[in-house]
Amino acid sequence: MILKKLLLLAVVVVSVVEAFASGEKEDHADDGFSRLVAWMKLHGGRVDERIDVAEIHGIRGVVALDTIEDGAELLYCPWKLVIGSTGLPAHMQMQSSDDMCQVVHDMAKEIRLSSQSLWWPYLEHIEIPRLSAMWGPLALDELQGLSPSEDATRHFQWFSQYCAGNNDNNNKEDQHATVAGSMDQEASLMRSLVSFVSRASEVGMVPIYDLLNHHNGRKNAKLSLTEEGVHLRVVGGNSIQKGQELYLSYGIKSAPVMYRDYGFVEEWPCCWNWKEVASGDNFAFVLFPDDGVAINPTKEFLQHIWHSSSSVPVPTTMHTMDNVDMRLAEFQSSAKRHMESLSLEELDRFARAARIHLDGLPTTFQQDQAILEGKRESLAQAMDDDDDDDDDDD
Template sequence: MESFITWFQSHGGFIDSSVMDVVDFPGQGRGAIAVSDIPEGHTLFTLPRSLTLSTRTSYLPSNMGAESWKKFKLDEGWAGLILCMMWEEAQESKSKWSEYLASLPSSFTTPMFWSSEDLFELRGTAVVDKIGREDAERDYYDKLLPAIQSRLDLFPPTLIDQHYSLAKYHVMGSRILSRSFQVEKWDGPASGEHDANVSSDSTAMEVDGEVSVTQVHGDYNDDEDISRDIDDGSSDDDDDETEDPSDVAMVPIADLLNARYGSENAKLFYEERHLRMISTKPIMAGEQIWNTYGDLPNSDLLRRYGHVDLVSLPEGGEGNPADVIEIRADLVVSAVSQLSGTLTSDSNQTRIDWWLEEGGDDVFTVETDLVIPEALISLLRTLLLSEADWEKARNKSKPPKGKLDNPQVISLVTAVFHQRLNAYPTTLEADDELLRQDLSLNKRHAIMVRCGEKKILTGVIKNLRLMEESLSGEEKDKKKKRTLGDEHGGKQRSKRVKR
């Protein structure tokens, strides 16, 4: 570690060693600790932009040429950065980043590297369909390998097994996935000026013209979701624009900071020529210095970083307040088809296509507040519409409102959540019992993920049951009142006849 720090400082980096140190934390790897009290707004370390490793700073893209870089689609997704990291590592001491790359981990606890036995424990969770190992390997064979074989002067055949193998590709991809940041080109004020465009109520913190850098949240096989976004205080009008893969960068020292739910006390900011890690609140001596992953659910934390978060919950026990459960639209369709039996598969497909064209979602997310998305209910009600009402809705381009206002809809929504719960190999009670046993780390993490998801599902089902009972009670009261009213009205009519 000492040689790495020396390398960092010799290339223009600065660390305030009077307030922080890098140490090993049991179960967390390396991290930063405060060695003295740190006030809010204190600069912990800085580094020049040129010390970040990206497709902008590596010489490989220029050596290959812009035409070849685009020909092999290395300008899309993370394939280009992975190849740059492979190439820089192969240069050994000739590479500017040799000390940095040597300091990075080569083994990971993410599901990408799990055995089939361990992966079995993740059945039913949101992790399984997002690991993407096959898609990642397709990028290796379709992009990287052809590019490597086209330039044997840059990628000598004798080095391919050691530096450009599929196994090395996964290691580099996982390094990016777990440690990279999105560092955009400087588009702010001139050096020394303040950025008046960054609003004070923005989630980007303005510090002398700087804007915050966030860590990457994508997957190295995902061209669309490639980074932990930077919030630079601008509007959301450009949200639909494609993010620039060249913004994704490895940031020495900054990537050593660990993260934990709700614990962030430092954030990385960028300016014209430097990046700066600044404390965002007072940090006491002996406390860990935390960056953030954005308070992610355990399913994403495990998939991307190989760990889970457990904190004390307001309702008691431990868990991750950011946990979510995902309900796919095809599960909603399946529940309606099985229980209502009123529509053919062709009719279902027609309505689903229309739903999506009208801007409907194909995945619905339920958080720990247990609020059922109105869009999920709206889709379900769309499938239940009579033919006449369906034609009216389609002609008006107006899907039904997402209201739980009748027992049939509540019953079907409950069935959706029951089907989702049944996707897991065990019950919540069985998982609680398993966690009391001596387990491998992977299995323990998998159980924690599915426990968090099951708690949301069981909570939603309980609320739906209470809602259904309440509506049934109201219906009974109304029926009783109608019955009493009919009886009372009948007696009055009888008396009038007698008169």
């Protein structure tokens, strides 16, 4: 019952936030980030003036306004502005389930304080993503039968089972701390939980850092921790060019796990894996653009992707995307060398396992295309019906 309530609240919170954002967006496109930067500096932090927030293909991210050299500090956030940890190493929270529960509750409390919260410039700027766990029941039913086997709503289950009642004392203390007109306790907890699941770092919620999107192939920024606070620096061995997006990494995860946890499939490198039922053996492959593939990647190959700093130097006069193209070429070259190292027996074993796996799926590729096209048509019709209803209301 608690889980159902949490899921319903998730949908409601997203709807409210999106409605609020759509009403504000046109007049205050960049004001929120400007306020966030000013707030960070006011409290002793540092933000490189060569970065800004922009929408790229409809997705908010951080871009370079000018060339930024390798190793440059993009952000310094003092510990006092991190929700979750107050220093190194003894005061780092994110060490246990109880610690993470506390972070969610602490953040929810600040949300309820609204503009009276120290973190309000940060909290009001957060956009709630559409995680797969927040889909409607029919969509979730479709998802639950797919790999990986873990429930897409497991974060909500974790919270309802281990966190919801763990802060009774805090809840009693907070009864009079909610500002008039702000979210109630349940809605604030849900907004906090979704933000935590989608944005938290290993030390908790770090303002501005969590605006960067994920891309293992194009990652060019990384978090580092010191006694003074949290730093975000340019990595990769090359300068970031004007107009280029800044990326960090959520870690190497298979495409099904990435989709289940964050609601998207990585562009490249895109990892897919499955377990053969009969033998119990694991099979995997990594996809790159232009049909580049690495079958059954070794630990060393994955570490190269994870730790790559792009050994190819890029001239500062080079076009923005050439930096990305050279890194991709490096990965594709590694994939080619890996494929050339595989024996014919291993390739044949993979091919047979892949055919068995594909034959065991309930639909073919062609049938999936037809189903998806039907879904698109249904969605378009539903949107048209909504528009007609709006016209009638007017």
